Each structure stands twice: as structure tokens, then as C-alpha cells.
Amino acid sequence: MSRRARLRAETSAEIKAVALALMAEGGPDAISLRAIAREMGMTAGAIYGYFATRDDLITTLINDVYTALLDAVEAARDGVADGDPAGRIVAWAQTFREWSLGNPEGFRLIYGDPVPGYKVPEGGPAPETGNRACAGLTGLIADAWPHAERLQPSDDAYQWSDFDPHLVEVTQERFPELPPAAVALALRVWARMHGLVSLEVYGHLRGQTRDPDKLYRAEVLSLVGALGLPPAP
Amino acid sequence: MSRRARLRAETSAEIKAVALALMAEGGPDAISLRAIAREMGMTAGAIYGYFATRDDLITTLINDVYTALLDAVEAARDGVADGDPAGRIVAWAQTFREWSLGNPEGFRLIYGDPVPGYKVPEGGPAPETGNRACAGLTGLIADAWPHAERLQPSDDAYQWSDFDPHLVEVTQERFPELPPAAVALALRVWARMHGLVSLEVYGHLRGQTRDPDKLYRAEVLSLVGALGLPPAP
DNA sequence: GTGCTTCCCTGCACGGCGTGCAGTGACGGC
DNA sequence: GCCGTCACTGCACGCCGTGCAGGGAAGCAC
Structure with missing residues (x-):
């Protein structure tokens, strides 16, 4: 890599880092090209050499942050033995x-309307990273599937064509035996986690309960129970 | 009401109506004081006679929209006979x-980061309206509680002090027999509905499944089943 | 070493935003 | 009929994203 290219990559990385720092301290709205440039001792126009538009930058950030989240949850999952699907x-x-x-800003970035007028630009950031999230959950479900099967009396209610082709490809390759209903279950499990966390991050539980942690633990336990898994070996 | 007061109320209502119309056609970001004023043939400053700040207007809109949503779901609920808790x-x-x-814009307004730099101003809009939502769900759970009880082995794990005092007051008044665990269950049920809908509204299901409706129906059925209720009488 | 090319960055402009504030004019209450 | 209240305008300020012309440094070819 030439010196030019290296400098370029460094600057690009710094832009993203500064943007994340600004977001962390001032909320997602604090991400403005001018603020980033100010922080870096540049002018706003300079950033256009690295990202075609503000939304492009945001999209890149979303992918980075989403990847960080997935790294975290996958690492936590892999910290528990294979033989303990519930765990x-x-x-x-x-x-x-x-x-x-x-x-929380990262969560909003990924799952919410992150920033003023942000519109997903052409195809958006989600497909690939979202598929990774779904695939990870499908893996969890695959471990539990032998126990969970009885809860899915309508296996044949789902076809592979109900799902995204790329997701199907990845899933069938890694879990040839798994029926499409398992992917549906994975999505529903995803949604159950997302529901409580989303309400909490956006402050909707604050006016209701004082112990959202207990609530979430109960929900996760209930979820694991509903899959037919023993609570915690 | 004097003529002055009437005109004032009309103008205030028009501001909100125009704001909702702008939001419906151009997304939440289209709500700008200048755009509203333009639409009404006024200048932006005039709006400050009605709402102290843009966020005050937004807060009022949130309450209105939230109320509309609650009216809709409560009406739907009341369209089904009392004796059919699952229905x-x-x-x-x-x-x-x-x-x-x-x-979708209304949903984002209520449950997401609705608008550029909107920060809930002092106490925010949620407490009362959020309580109404939770209370409505608690009512549903109260109907189902006789069946659901066996699913709550840890009734004593929750105290009334775990929840918002106002919510507790309303709940205890309307359902004197109900234990606090039922409120926790109501919140979890809320979150299960919210999870899938939120993912769908924000487009995260689009890259995964092609039939989010089927997914949601399955989730609701599973939820009703988990409460120990017969599927559909 | 010299000259050319590439490319990063600045400076400025435009229009849009929320928000204050002084001024103006019409209307309601007495 | 006067006076005070109050809705509204016009303007200013400082933000914002985004284009574009131009300068200047760094890299490359000979």
C-alpha cells in the first residue's frame, strides 16, 4: 500500500472514529460533517473526498457498529459450551x-431512525449484516431444534421461499437438516429480545417498571423454556 | 369561550394538523416550523405564540398520535366479547x-427517535399515555390470568414497588385481585408485540423474510398459547 | 533535478433549519 | 372611542449539508 493510500485509510478511519466519539457524547444528532471536520482541524468539504455524502458516512458507521454488536454477542455465545444450547x-x-x-446511540443507529434526515441509500446497510444477525440466531435455534420441534406443529407452514435467498443459502449450507420453520422461529426469538431492549433503550419502560433487568431475565427464561430447553444446566 | 380563544384554539389545531400532514407525506423530518408556517401562510416565528419550542410541538403530536393508536387498539379489543380473552x-x-x-411515521414518533434533535423536554410525553398502554394490556392479562397463573411459578418474585406508582394505583383499583406478576407479564406481552412490529417498521425484516405477516401471526398465536388460552373459540 | 499530474484541502456560496427580538397593526374590553 | 393586549412580521444569528473553483503539496516520469 502506497503512502497515499495509507494516509487516506488513516484519515478515513479517523473520520469514523471522531464521528463515533461525537455520537457517544452528544447523541446521534451530534454527527455533523462540520463538527467532525472542526474536531479534525479541517473543513466540512474535505470529508467529501472520503464519503460521497453524509448518509454514506452514516451507513458505514451503521455497518461498523452492527459488526461490533454481532462480535460481542457471538463472542458471548461462544464462551458457553456447545452442549448447553440454553446457556x-x-x-x-x-x-x-x-x-x-x-x-444506546449505537442501538439507535442500527435499529432506529438514527440521524436527522438519514435515508438508507440504495440497498442500505442491512442486508448482509442483518443476515449475519439472523444466521447467528438460527445457529442458536439449530442447537435447540431437537427440543423445540414439538413446539412447531406447523413445520410445513413455512417454505424456504418465504425467506431471503442469501439467508437461505447460508442456513442450508451450515444446517442442512434444518427446516424453514426454524428460521421463522429464529426471527421470532430475535424479535422477543429486541422488543424489551428497544422499549428500554427508548425509555418506554422507565415510566412502567423500576427493574427492567428482572423483566428481561424473566422473558429470556420464558423464551428458553418455550423452546423446550432445560432452564440452566 | 371568547372569539380570541376560539381563534387561538383553531390555529393551534391547524398547526398540529399541518404538522401531521407534512409528516405523513415527507417523513418525520418534514416537520419543520418553517414548513408548517409556509403551509399556513405565516412566518415561523408566529408558531412560538402557540408552542414554546419545536420540541413542545413534537411532544404534543406524540401524545395525540399515541392516543390515536390506543383508541384504535382499545376499540379493536372491545369489538371482541368479554368472554374471549384470547380473541x-x-x-x-x-x-x-x-x-x-x-x-409508520406515527410509530416512529411514539417509539423511536422521531425527529432531528428532539429531546424529551422535562418528564416527557410518555408517563401518562404509556401508562394507559400498559394498563390496557394489563386488562387483557387480567382476563387471561386464571389460565396464565400456572405459567407464573414465581408470583412472589415481583412486588408492587417494582412498578410505577401511578400504574400500580390504576391497576389495583381496576383489578384488586391481580398480583404484581401480572403487570410484569403485561409488559412482556407488550414487548413481544413491539419487537416484531418495530423490526418490521424499521425495515429489518425486509432483508430476512418475505412474509412478516405470517411471522407475526405465529408469534401472537404462540403468545396466546403461552398464556394457557385456547387458540380461538 | 525538473516538470507534470494527481489529489487533498480550503474558502466561499446557497438554501434550509430553530430560535430570539423589536416593531406593527388589528381586535376586544371598558 | 380609547387603550391595552396579542398575533404576527421581518430580520438577525448561528447551525446544518452540499456543491465548486482554486491553491498547493506530494508523487511520479524522465
């Missing part, structure tokens, strides 16, 4: 909530 | 999703 799900779920509460 | 829950859940998909 792996709980680890994933707990880390998902902890990361989200620790990085 | 009432399903009606609530289905209407919740349909309203949200039909008013």
Missing part, C-alpha cells in the same frame, strides 16, 4: 441487552 | 401491527 441463548440475549444499554 | 388479545395485537404499518 448459549441466554449468553447471547444478556450480552445483546448489555451492549445495547451500554451503547 | 381480545389477538384483536389488540393485530390492530397494533396494522396501525403501525399504516402509520
